[in-house]
Amino acid sequence: MNRKAQAVVLFLVGVAMLRAGCTDLYLRYVKAGLRPLLLASGGVLVVAAAATVWYELRGPKTPPDPDPEGGSHEHGGHAHREPRVSWLLVLPLFALILVAPPALGSYSAMHTGTALQRPWGFPDLPAKDPLPLSVADYAGRAVYDHGHSLRDRRIKITGFLALDRDGAPYLVRMALNCCAADAQPVKIGLTGRIPPVVQPDTWLEVTGTYTAKQTKDPLGGGPIPFIEVSRARPVATPRDPYDESWNG
């Protein structure tokens, strides 16, 4: 790859990072806290591309040394391998600009065991009705607090729908620590008035009540609590599809 082509790739990668950081696109892949770093690195890449072009244009116009010594003996395909690896940088570029894959959904959720962990504590819940809770908060209280703080409350939870092999529905939210490579699902089983026709990966806002029913995730044996659904309505994908509150 010559310098001009490198400048183009640097510029495009920089612009792709800036674009992902300026829109909510980056939230599909990394945690929200990385945004300033994304924007800064995108800016640096664009400046590096501009600097490359600038020095290329005003740089000394010496004709390149045809490299008299050792010009012939290394001319096999072997010697060109090193710079060629840079071509691979166009792959994430295409993936990010043209395809922009969606956030991890039901496929990953159903191939990974639930990652529910014992919460640090169970702070008092506000007196709202219905009470909005995150998937991990509900699951943590239902399993490790035996639903003490959840009884006699109407609860509202947002997550996406996933179906296991037998077609049983789960409400899932992926918990994310840094980037989608470490995202892990937290699952809640749905029982009661489940909508009759449901597509996996649909985002649902489920209103319901606590039930003591529990099951074990066949993958990993983690506990999956259930919720008695009274109402489920499809909602738009949230701005940040991942749950970042969990784990601090």
Next chain:
Amino acid sequence: MATVKAAPPPADRRAADARQGADDRQGADDRRGGRLDSSLVLTMLLVLAVAAQGPVRRALSAPVMQSWMTVFVAVVVQALPFLVLGVLLSALIAVFVPPSFFARALPRRPALAVPVAGAAGAVLPGCECASVPVAGALVRRGVAPAAALAFLLSAPAINPIVLTATAVAFPGEPRMVLARFVASLLVACVMGWLWQRVGRADWLRPPARPAFDGHGKGAAFWGSVRHDVMHAGGFLVVGAMAAATLKAMVPARWLHTAADDPVVSILALAVLAVLLSICSEADAFVAASLSQFSLTARLTFLVVGPMIDLKLFAMQAGTFGRAFALRFAPATFTLAVLVSALVGAVLL
């Protein structure tokens, strides 16, 4: 790299410069028009990708392909800022810090310089992607390779950000932070001393680099940034593809059968750390969620991951040469597993 006017190579860098010469020749070929002009190829590639985006998207719409791509893009997007940070630092070192500085800052005897450089890793905030280019720049600035390698291994594991994340992820186990710090620093120093004793200079092939001497400092700085981003970035993509493939393919089930046996569980998590290639700032949270494993096994996961994984192996091979990476990676892996088992037995 067409117009780089290579400075007369010192004899010991002949091999590296021969590769650079190849690079220059490619540029010369571009000028003569005898070969494909890479700008033209790039333009054609971009146009083709835009024109064919419909079919490409349809082909990639299977769930397994989508989650592969999401993980692939996520690893690249997450690592790129840290790579850029490391590349900027490495360019600063290469252009503005004179070699005499390191000669004064580090003890003269390599045996002493190794622990000093290892402990200095604590000041580089960020994950492992930043430390590879910085270590490369240190070697080129005349720092003893043993010391630079100790820095390479310790920096991603013992900096304050990573240790804080570890403390947050293991709220009930403050000893985990201590164990991670001790084990990582120990492995880094032992690897440095090991390199000093048995390492051979010809394994370490500093990669081809354009010679930036004779240009202004600005040109040298941005030339170094451009070269390192393109180069290390390419290897980062290789590593991200491998990690995404394994994340999509490793069945969760075999992990759970491995958790019962103490020895097998340590090895299983060590291998998992290599395969998953998780950023060292996040790996503590993943380790915390592997709660069916013993603390020692999870410590192994935390010590091995920042030192050697698929992404790092690709980047090390790109920065220091394949002959180096093929020897360094297995040695690091073995030592990291042994030391973490030992430290875990004592501290946890």
